[in-house]
Amino acid sequence: MIKEMRWFRGFRDSEYDNDKETNEEKDVEAGENDSAKAEDDERARETEYIDQKIQEGKGTSWFERLKKGLLKSRENIVGQISSLLSIRKIDEELWDDIEAILIQADIGIQSTMRIIDNLKDRVAMQKINESEQVIELLKEELVDILRFESPQTLHDTTARRVILVVGVNGTGKTTTIAKLARRYVNAGKSVLLAAADTFRAAAIEQLDIWAKRLNVDIIKHERGSDPAAVVYDAIHAANARKTDILLIDTAGRLHTYVNLMEELKKIKRIADREKGNAQLETLLVIDATTGQNGIAQARLFDEALKVDGIILTKLDGTAKGGIVLAIQDELKIPVRYVGVGEGMEDLHEFNPKEFVEALVG
Numbered sequence: 001m002i003k004e005m006r007w008f009r010g011f012r013d014s015e016y017d018n019d020k021e022t023n024e025e026k027d028v029e030a031g032e033n034d035s036a037k038a039e040d041d042e043r044a045r046e047t048e049y050i051d052q053k054i055q056e057g058k059g060t061s062w063f064e065r066l067k068k069g070l071l072k073s074r075e076n077i078v079g080q081i082s083s084l085l086s087i088r089k090i091d092e093e094l095w096d097d098i099e100a101i102l103i104q105a106d107i108g109i110q111s112t113m114r115i116i117d118n119l120k121d122r123v124a125m126q127k128i129n130e131s132e133q134v135i136e137l138l139k140e141e142l143v144d145i146l147r148f149e150s151p152q153t154l155h156d157t158t159a160r161r162v163i164l165v166v167g168v169n170g171t172g173k174t175t176t177i178a179k180l181a182r183r184y185v186n187a188g189k190s191v192l193l194a195a196a197d198t199f200r201a202a203a204i205e206q207l208d209i210w211a212k213r214l215n216v217d218i219i220k221h222e223r224g225s226d227p228a229a230v231v232y233d234a235i236h237a238a239n240a241r242k243t244d245i246l247l248i249d250t251a252g253r254l255h256t257y258v259n260l261m262e263e264l265k266k267i268k269r270i271a272d273r274e275k276g277n278a279q280l281e282t283l284l285v286i287d288a289t290t291g292q293n294g295i296a297q298a299r300l301f302d303e304a305l306k307v308d309g310i311i312l313t314k315l316d317g318t319a320k321g322g323i324v325l326a327i328q329d330e331l332k333i334p335v336r337y338v339g340v341g342e343g344m345e346d347l348h349e350f351n352p353k354e355f356v357e358a359l360v361g
């Protein structure tokens with residue numbers, strides 16, 4: 001995978017490092033850029049990679065895929081707690097050990113404390129002395145923490161929607177947009193994509209290949225153009241065509257963090273002003289493998305942009321799937337989707353009960 005994406009990464013790095021380039025290096029690069037064939041080859045490779053992602057995971061049930069994606073976390077949390085419970089009686093030391101397991105699975109101190117307190121109360125009240133029964137109670141507590149009432153409007157599926165997808169670079173914004181676009185197309189909705197990551201030419205190109213593969217339209221401008229102008233055009237196109245879903249891809253990195261936030265705020269202002277009768281949602285993509293750092297990111301994005309929901313990607317790459325609980329409990333922002341793999345089928349609408357079942361069931 002990493003190999004196939006090298007062109008995009010290489011392109012990114014050369015763009016980021018533009019300021020540092022010497023003239024000599026620029027000449028060399030100009031020579032390389034002249035080679036249209038090389039670019040065609042890279043585009044063909046990226047297209048092949050995308051086609052592979054579309055095929056991946058087909059044929060297995062979504063629950064099996066979710067379970068498989070959460071395997072590392074499952075082994076980490078359930079494996080450890082079950083083996084503890086099978087050999088130990090319920091005492092203070094056992095609670096301390098369960099607490100330590102939950103904290104190291106990134107469930108967060110606040111959530112863990114609450115879970116342990118509730119478990120202790122219930123065990124005392126129900127006079128439970130079989131340690132195996134504790135795991136059932138634990139499941140219920142986990143579901144309870146994850147059950148989060150999101151604003152009603154977000155579930156109004158009949159409204160046209162403008163979905164602004166934000167997040168730091170590499171978290172999975174563009175590929176998640178592709179996954180969402182595909183879901184909406186399969187559900188019979190009309191979809192339009194907006195390439196508002198104008199910082200990198202490769203970002204526009206990547207979204208463009210996805211659009212072709214998914215057979216949806218895309219609004220794009222030149223690299224370096226104002227992303228708010230792309231959003232303005234895309235929203236007007238969506239309004240005129242009465243498009244059900246407009247998905248906006250944004251940059252994850254600019255020269256500075258402040259620039260990025262100012263750019264995103266501007267995009268959001270324009271989107272809000274021009275959206276007509278569509279609903280505007282801001283979804284933040286977080287990479288689960290970044291652990292508690294993802295929570296810090298979410299705080300900053302929420303402060304600047306007021307985030308409506310979170311998409312947590314790469315849960316398949318971590319044993320600390322407990323981060324879902326920490327996010328939802330500490331930030332009070334609903335997790336809307338979870339990503340458990342690179343395949344097109346690996347994005348799941350977040351359902352607490354199913355998630356806990358897949359995690360500790």
Ligand SMILES: Nc1nc2c(ncn2[C@@H]2O[C@H](COP(=O)(O)OP(=O)(O)OP(=O)(O)O)[C@@H](O)[C@H]2O)c(=O)[nH]1
Pocket residue numbers: 001005167168169170171172173174175176197203250251252253313314315316317338339340341342346
């Ligand atoms: N394992 C795994 N990989 C994922 C998941 N979601 C996305 N990825 C991968 O993460 C990498 C980065 O994804 P992108 O969609 O390009 O990320 P981005 O946020 O658009 O990145 P920038 O455009 O640089 O800001 C790709 O290789 C994706 O296939 C997931 O749920 N699991």
Ligand SMILES: [Mg+2]
Pocket residue numbers: 173174175197203249
């Ligand atoms: Mg991207």
